[in-house]
Amino acid sequence: MATQAPTPPIAPANVPDSLVRSVERYLYEEAELLDTWRLHEWLELFAPHGQYQVPSTDKPDGDPARDLFLIQDDRFLLEQRVNSLLTRAAHAEYPHSRTRHLITNVRVTDATDGRLTVTANFAVYRVRSGTVDTYVGQYRHILLQDEDGSFRYELRKSVLDLDALHPHGKVSVIL
Template identity: 45%
Template sequence: MTTTTPRSAAVTRAQVEDFLFHEAALLDDWRLEEWVELFTLDCTYEVPATDTPEADPATSWSLIHDRRTMLEQRIIRLKKPEAHAEYPHSQTSRIVGNVRILHRTGESLSVSASFLVSRVKAGRFDQYAGRYSYELVPEASGLKIRRKKAVLTHDRLDPQGKISFVL
């Protein structure tokens, strides 16, 4: 029996929303090993600098610009007791909304969504707001993330603001 990969035309906005809500829950529950499995092997995860969100990450500075291997290494580091910024880890609560499918090709979907991440750590409360852009790929096992970009709407990070957790 042959399985076929679903085409992007068959994916609904509700399915995309459910996928993004699931991703947010994995991050809030600190289930990072499961979270990284949502990504393709050729993925890119980016949080650009707040002052140049549309700059090319190959020629400019980014807060985070990881391929799959670096993303896996980031997770390993964040879960170690030596990672003082995240040990014990932050408590986060994510709200994802305004999910839109912007474009479809035969093999992928371009998706945007708004986010608000609230973070509590060591008595400090921070909020991070912004916009996600995704390239999602439908596979037989479900949707996968080929590209995720989290653009913060902040014009700067507070002096003690940290993004050691994953947006």
């Protein structure tokens, strides 16, 4: 059964600033891994049952059990995606695009029993062959916090604010 991130509440939960800062640092370090194409290291940020989802632009709050998603990867499929992106077989990303992940407005809206609901706004710029594609939206993540304070993704969900994927027509990088 697919894990689905709840629609975020309007007001954040009363969580310590130190926890929010730790989550911000985690997201910034993840962005660095993606922008430098260290995808095997990035994959280690996921729990064994972790999922990566990108809903379609026409159903941003869709249910992955019923609705079409642009990306709906469990850990196995995510490993396949990473391996593919790092080979010449991924024609849309060979040679690799330059990307820049910008993250802002990070909020921890719930922190219960080591399970954190996190939202953040993002802009991902992809530069390839003289063209700049821009993806903007909101992250809706569920993080698991280990006893040592480290985090792992149970759900990494990128909800696009775009009406459609025009002009680029695809998502060939990890948002």
